[in-house]
Amino acid sequence: MGEKKIGVFLCQCGGNISKTIDLDAVSQYVETREDVDVVKIHSNMCSGAGQKMIIEEAKEKGLNRIVIASCSPHFHEKTFKGTMEKAGLNPFVLELVNLREHCSWAHKDQPEIATEKAKDLVNAGVNKVREDYELAKKKIQMGNRVLVIGGGIAGIQAALDLADTGNQVYLVEKEPTIGGKMAILTKTFPTEDCSACIISPKMAAAQDHPNITLLTNSEIVRTVGHRLLFDITVEKKPRYIKPEIDMDQCLICEQCVQECPVSAPNKWEQGIMQRKAIYIPAALAIPFNYLIDDTVCLHFKDGSCNKCETVCPQQVIDFSQKPERIQFIVDSIIVATGYDSVEPSEKPMFGYDKFQNVVTGLEMERIVDHITENPPPRPVGKRIAFIQCVGSRDEQIGREYCSRVCCMYSVKLASLLKQAKPDKDIYIFYTDLRAFGKGFEEYYKRAQDLGIKFIRGKAAELYENHENKKVVLKAEDTLSRQIIESEFDLVVLAMGLKPNDSTEKIVNFLKLTKSSDGFLQEAHPKYKPVDTNIEGVFICGTAQGPKDIPDTVAQASAAAARVMVTLAQKEFDVDPQLAFVHTDICDGCQKCINACPKNAIVMKDGKAEVVEALCIGCGACIAACPVEALDFHNSTNLQMYRTVDGILEEKNPEENRLVIFADNTCTYRVADALGIRKMKYDIDARIIRVPSSARITTNLIVHAVKMGADAVVLGDCPAASSQFPWSREVAEKSIAAAAAILENEGIEGKRIYFEEFTAGDLVKFTTLVNGLGAQVKQFTRITEQQRKDI
Amino acid sequence: MAKKIKLDDKTQAFQKLVEDLCGQNTAKCDQCGTCSGGCPFVEDMDITPAELMRKVMLGQEDVLESETMWICATCNTCTVRCPRKLDVSKIAEALRQIRLRNEIDQLDIGKISREEIKELPQIALIAALRKLSS
Numbered sequence: 001m002g003e004k005k006i007g008v009f010l011c012q013c014g015g016n017i018s019k020t021i022d023l024d025a026v027s028q029y030v031e032t033r034e035d036v037d038v039v040k041i042h043s044n045m046c047s048g049a050g051q052k053m054i055i056e057e058a059k060e061k062g063l064n065r066i067v068i069a070s071c072s073p074h075f076h077e078k079t080f081k082g083t084m085e086k087a088g089l090n091p092f093v094l095e096l097v098n099l100r101e102h103c104s105w106a107h108k109d110q111p112e113i114a115t116e117k118a119k120d121l122v123n124a125g126v127n128k129v130r131e132d133y134e135l136a137k138k139k140i141q142m143g144n145r146v147l148v149i150g151g152g153i154a155g156i157q158a159a160l161d162l163a164d165t166g167n168q169v170y171l172v173e174k175e176p177t178i179g180g181k182m183a184i185l186t187k188t189f190p191t192e193d194c195s196a197c198i199i200s201p202k203m204a205a206a207q208d209h210p211n212i213t214l215l216t217n218s219e220i221v222r223t224v225g226h227r228l229l230f231d232i233t234v235e236k237k238p239r240y241i242k243p244e245i246d247m248d249q250c251l252i253c254e255q256c257v258q259e260c261p262v263s264a265p266n267k268w269e270q271g272i273m274q275r276k277a278i279y280i281p282a283a284l285a286i287p288f289n290y291l292i293d294d295t296v297c298l299h300f301k302d303g304s305c306n307k308c309e310t311v312c313p314q315q316v317i318d319f320s321q322k323p324e325r326i327q328f329i330v331d332s333i334i335v336a337t338g339y340d341s342v343e344p345s346e347k348p349m350f351g352y353d354k355f356q357n358v359v360t361g362l363e364m365e366r367i368v369d370h371i372t373e374n375p376p377p378r379p380v381g382k383r384i385a386f387i388q389c390v391g392s393r394d395e396q397i398g399r400e401y402c403s404r405v406c407c408m409y410s411v412k413l414a415s416l417l418k419q420a421k422p423d424k425d426i427y428i429f430y431t432d433l434r435a436f437g438k439g440f441e442e443y444y445k446r447a448q449d450l451g452i453k454f455i456r457g458k459a460a461e462l463y464e465n466h467e468n469k470k471v472v473l474k475a476e477d478t479l480s481r482q483i484i485e486s487e488f489d490l491v492v493l494a495m496g497l498k499p500n501d502s503t504e505k506i507v508n509f510l511k512l513t514k515s516s517d518g519f520l521q522e523a524h525p526k527y528k529p530v531d532t533n534i535e536g537v538f539i540c541g542t543a544q545g546p547k548d549i550p551d552t553v554a555q556a557s558a559a560a561a562r563v564m565v566t567l568a569q570k571e572f573d574v575d576p577q578l579a580f581v582h583t584d585i586c587d588g589c590q591k592c593i594n595a596c597p598k599n600a601i602v603m604k605d606g607k608a609e610v611v612e613a614l615c616i617g618c619g620a621c622i623a624a625c626p627v628e629a630l631d632f633h634n635s636t637n638l639q640m641y642r643t644v645d646g647i648l649e650e651k652n653p654e655e656n657r658l659v660i661f662a663d664n665t666c667t668y669r670v671a672d673a674l675g676i677r678k679m680k681y682d683i684d685a686r687i688i689r690v691p692s693s694a695r696i697t698t699n700l701i702v703h704a705v706k707m708g709a710d711a712v713v714l715g716d717c718p719a720a721s722s723q724f725p726w727s728r729e730v731a732e733k734s735i736a737a738a739a740a741i742l743e744n745e746g747i748e749g750k751r752i753y754f755e756e757f758t759a760g761d762l763v764k765f766t767t768l769v770n771g772l773g774a775q776v777k778q779f780t781r782i783t784e785q786q787r788k789d790i
Numbered sequence: 791m792a793k794k795i796k797l798d799d800k801t802q803a804f805q806k807l808v809e810d811l812c813g814q815n816t817a818k819c820d821q822c823g824t825c826s827g828g829c830p831f832v833e834d835m836d837i838t839p840a841e842l843m844r845k846v847m848l849g850q851e852d853v854l855e856s857e858t859m860w861i862c863a864t865c866n867t868c869t870v871r872c873p874r875k876l877d878v879s880k881i882a883e884a885l886r887q888i889r890l891r892n893e894i895d896q897l898d899i900g901k902i903s904r905e906e907i908k909e910l911p912q913i914a915l916i917a918a919l920r921k922l923s924s
Contacts, residue, residue, distance in 0.1 A: 349828070349871065393820070394873040431822040460827025460871065476823030476832075481841050483832050 004130055007038040007063040008122065009054055011045035011070035011465045013100050020104035022115045026069075029119045037061055040497035047074050051083045058087040065132060067125040069097035069118070072672045073689070090134035092576070092634055097125040101675030107683045113203050117683060124688070127646030131639045135576035140613050142332045144168060144567050149220060149506060150336035152180020153199055153549060154541025156206050158334045161560035162441040163211035167567065170328060171206060174502060176217045177268070177285035179203050180338055181542075184268065184362065188549055189412040190443030203286040207510055212735050215326065218285060219502070223333075223509045229534070230330045238321030239291035241649045250290060250316045252280075256308035257290075261342065264296045270363040272370070272378040278308050280319075292317075298675055304428040332536045332563045332749050333510070335520065336556065339542035340500035342391030342399065349461040350390065350493055357471050357490050358462060359383070361406065364492045365414050371383040371420050381489020382423065384472050386410040387459040388642075392496030401517045403496035404546040411444055412496045414452045426452045427457045427488075429475055437548060455484070462491060484516050497546040510534055511599055519545045530559040534598070538562050577634045577691065578615040579622060584609045586629035595624035597726055616725035618696025623734045628699065635691055647686045648708040653784065656776050658685045658769060659709040665723065667715030669759040674766065682773035684710075692716060693754065695728035701738035701752055706790045710776045711751045712738075713768070728754060733747040745786050748779055796898025798847065808846050811884035818874045819843045825868035825878045835861050839868055839878055845883060859885040860896050890924040897922035 008030050008084040018041075027039045038057050042050040045068055057063060066089065068080050081091035094387055095405035099118050107114040144167045148159045151173030157781050159171045172176070182188075183203070185195040206212055215234055222233040262277035269275075277297040278290050298305035299319055302374035309317040344352030352358045359367065364414030367378045378552075392403040408431065414426045433454065435444040448454065460474040470487045477484055499518045507514060511531050513521040520539045523531035530538050541552045579600075586607040593601045593608065601621060602613035605682060608630065622630045628637050645661065651657055662668040668689050674681060690696060693716035704712050714735065719725040731754045755768060795801075809816055819840075826838035835858040837845070845853035853859075859882040868878040889896075897918055907915065 094828060101815055389822075389873070395875040396871065396873060431820055457827065458873070460824045460829075474827045476826035476838050477841055478821050478823040478826075481838055485839065623850035 002064075004035040004065060005037045005061065005063045006033075006035045006065045006067065006129055007040070007054070007057055007061065008036055008069065008126065008128060009045055009050075009057075010039065010041045010065045010122070010753055011050070011068065011099070012041060012043045013070060014044055016215075017070070017099050017104045020108055020111045020114050021099060022111070022119045023118075025115055026122055029181075030122050032058045034121065035065075035130055036126060037063060039217065045070050046404065047790065048078050051079070051086070051375075053078075054083055054464070055087040058089060060108045063092045064089065066094075067095045067097060067122065067129050068075075069099045069122050069125065072098045072102070072614075072668075072675070074669065074672055077172075086342045090136075092135040093129065093132040095125040095129040095132065097121050101672040102687055103675075104676035105678055106671075106680060108678060109680070110683055111610040112681050116650070117686075120650055120686060121651055124643045124686075127642040128639050131642050132634070135633055137548035137576060138574040138612060139575060141571045142567055142569065143329075145229065145330040146329070146332045146334065146563055146567075147168070147172065148334045148336060150179030150180070150338055150502070150541070150543070151175070151206070151214075151216065152541065153182040153202070154338065154543075154552045155180070155334070156199070156202050157208055157553050157556035158336060158540060158560040158563075159212055160202065160209065161557050162334075162563060163206075165560075165564055167211065169209075169212045170215060170232070170330065171212055171235075172215045172218050174217070174219045175281065176239065176291050177217060177281040178214070179207060179282070179284070179286065181362075183282065183284065183547060184270070184365055185409075186365045187412065187416060188408045189408040190437070190439040192412070195300070200284045200286075203284070206598075207286050214287070217291065218326075220506065220509065221325070228734050230333055232328055232330060234326045236326060237322045238294075238323060240285040240288050240294070240318055240321050241292075241472050242316040242318045242586075243333060248314055248316070249719035251314055252288070252290075253313065255311045256317065258644070259303065259307040259311045260483045260748060261307065262298060263297050264293060269368045269377075270360075272363060272366050273323055291536075292319075300672060316336065326640070327534075329654040330657070332566055333538070334556075334558075334559050334563060335503070335506050335510070335512070335532075335537065335539045335543055336541045337503040337506055337543040338500060339546065341495045342498045344390070344495060346397045346494055347390055347394075350387065350459075350491075351462050351464065351471075352493060355464045356469055357464075357488075358493060358497045359490065360493050361409055361413070362495070367407075368413050368416050368420075371417060376379045379472075380421075380424070382416070383425045383486075383488045384414075384417065384427070384490045384492065385459070385471075385486075385488045386414060386426070386428045386492045386494055387473075388428065388433075388491040388494045389458060390495050391498070394496075394681065395432070399496060399498065399517070401496075401546070402434065404434070405548050406494040406496060408437070408440055408548070410492070411447045411452075413492065415447045415450055418447075419454055419680070428452060429455050429457055429473070430459045431456070457484070459491075497542060499543065503543050510537055511597070512537065512539075515545075517545065517575065519543065530555060530562050535616075572613075574612045575617065577632070578617045579610045579619065579630055579632050580611055581610060582629045582631060585627055587627060588722045589626065591624045591626065592621035592630050595620045595730070616723070617779060618692050618724060618727065619690075620724070622695055623697050623730050624735065625697075628697070629724075632691065632695055635695060635698070637697070640688075640690075641703055643688055644700070644704050644707055644709075648704070651708045652778075656684045656710045656773065657708055658682065658713065658772055658776065659686055659704045660687045660713045660715060661690045661693060661696050662687050662725070663716040664689055665692075666717035666721075666761075667757045667765075670715075670757045670761050670765045673759065674762055677762065679762060679766060681769040684773055684776075685769050692724045692727050694724055694727040696731060696734055698734045698737040698741070699732060702741050702790055705738075705747065705751070705782070706787050708787070710779075710782065711772050713752075713772065714754045715757050718758060721758065728756065742790065745789050747782055747786060747790075749753045751779070795848065795850060797848065801851075803849070804851050805846060805849040807888065808881065808884045811887055812877065812880040814877055814881055816843065816847050816876070816878055816881065819847060820874055822873060824871050824873060825832045828871055830865060830867065831861050831863060839882075842885075843881065844922065846885070854885060854889060858882070864921075885892075886921070890922075893924045895923040899923070 218236040260276035265271040266273045266275040268282045294300040434439040457475040515521040540555040540561040588606045693714040826840045862882040
């Protein structure tokens, strides 16, 4: 830009500023500052006439940097950025100085000192603008490739919605068939329609869809990158069956199954039936094809058997298959990894591992599904008890939450059983029967009509009658205050839901956050229910928390819609006010990479590089960098130092200065609100607007004290409502380091601290600033020598 | 005739007294009955442990007339199983303390016969005296 020509425009704000602050005095002062070519005063700078004046002056005098001293940037930053564009100037070589809210209104009764303070603020603006440089918004292109992790009903629904709208979907499922838990359920509550009948058309549609690449028996083993470029690696386990080659393929003739000598529990049937080592995972499996379970197959155990290979008329058995790695790039990800049933071993008093007639809810789904067969694969006897809340609402095992589906699935299983076999005596032991959903209460009432007995009391323990293997249940009927000790042929534990291991893996890959119950944390429980803390990653289904099928499907469609919204933009703007790296200074120590909560820093040629599409501008990397190689556009280290210099330059040694680094979202707005309400606070306070407290480095704090600050406060939003919840942790580290340096010079470390503010904390702010002002006067004055020595 | 109870300052004061003695928030109780169902002595009690909890939650002082807290052996089965992590044994102990601090003993050492004293292990006597007398 060559020679620096700065124009300073002072706004009277129709008297709001000029009645308190002597703008002529400010004008005379600022005219003396280096590089300042023009100083003008106007009654209303935001008016058409005021803006016109700026534009004309800029063009006429060839100004290339502008300072406007008027109201809070939260009022007219947009207006004046527009003025800059009209003047043919980049909007980032503009500095706004807040003379109204932070000075004339807040210190109405101290016009003389307020004028001095105004000089400091304008001087800081001039110092900053001198170091400003042009910045441009960046546009980044996106594709339409989406990874959906998990092939249960949530993943299938999301994949279909996305594929139908023209997106390219990779649907990855770790089991050999898609369908998830829903396909295992016998029927669904409260309508009792067949679960498999609803889901199997969707499973088939997912397989046949031209826009869906289905990867079953596959797990994500690596993801790197960000919302434009998630680089995914999937490991596909071998099925040991050759894929179709030259029209030759497996005919599903079943000769291999008949020959296979191995018998193993059928996992999909929850172990109530057996299968062979070569098998089709389920009656309605998608893909419908054999695979060999290499954990039980004799060929893999000791090489003693290859009967299936011998008997196969198509020669499709291939024992030599190895796990295969598949790599692809996607623009967005939906995590639909589902849940697991809580392990019955977490509640040993129910003896699941010891008593043969105790089963889990999922096992009961399969038992009921086969109950009309003659004989049924797993008979149930005559008297059946359900125990509710096993593994849910239980602080003893750290699961405080309600699993939301167990009440209704027990009512459903009991009802189905009673309708199929009316001679059964069925009891449900419950603590609270929660029938909150549409049609649930009616369904519960219908179960009562069927003659199912509801007993209000949680079963405390079970023991087995060794002679007949029946199970004795002990509980209190809390309504009649009597103890029940009764024998049952079968006891069903209504197991709660828990996050599964796949979710845990994905959390680590993508740096997602979990809520206290261990399920995936949404970005906001009210208005961002399917977004996550990572841009471009969405969640749905039971991975986010226990829920029933309708809620899961609704959430899956919501997640798909959110992906569509993201991808429909085709390209997105990146705010240029982000972190960047001075590659000449960076020594490749990688501390910033660990500090970045968004995975937004990568190593390139031995130096750190900020991925602009990912950086959200929190500044945590800057505080972490030991050599000041990390920096922040429009809030660079140099710009911050010069601002601090400017604000403290005119300080007399006998005065005090409280420097407040105010985050733009909360703290700065508190000070604005105080001005608007004309609420006073210590006039020694000097507020500097920063993107977040995490951006403030130890060196900057120390520099402020060196230049004359008597106290330094870093203000930021409370973590719970902050867009950068980690700010406090980062800021407190910087503060501790700065305090140690000051203590070394005999200066009280207590002069620096962090404080949380919401934008409404008016009294907290005044109390703090006034208290700090008084406290600073109690301390021994910092000597010029001490400041020099720092 | 159904018993009528009042919920007033007096009942709240009794609930608070119990809570102060045991350090437990009795309002947490879900009344699931896990304590009663697993209690090895419940058949000898006049009211179940869950009912005792309920009476404390409602501030019903007549809970002090019940035998349940004296029969409680502090085996802690209820405490280790309570889904709300309430220490039910401590609540029973608080109720015993209210009685004992008013010098209402449940055991008169003089009424134990010489034969019984000879029969009983000494530790049982000591334990009984600690639990049942002020």
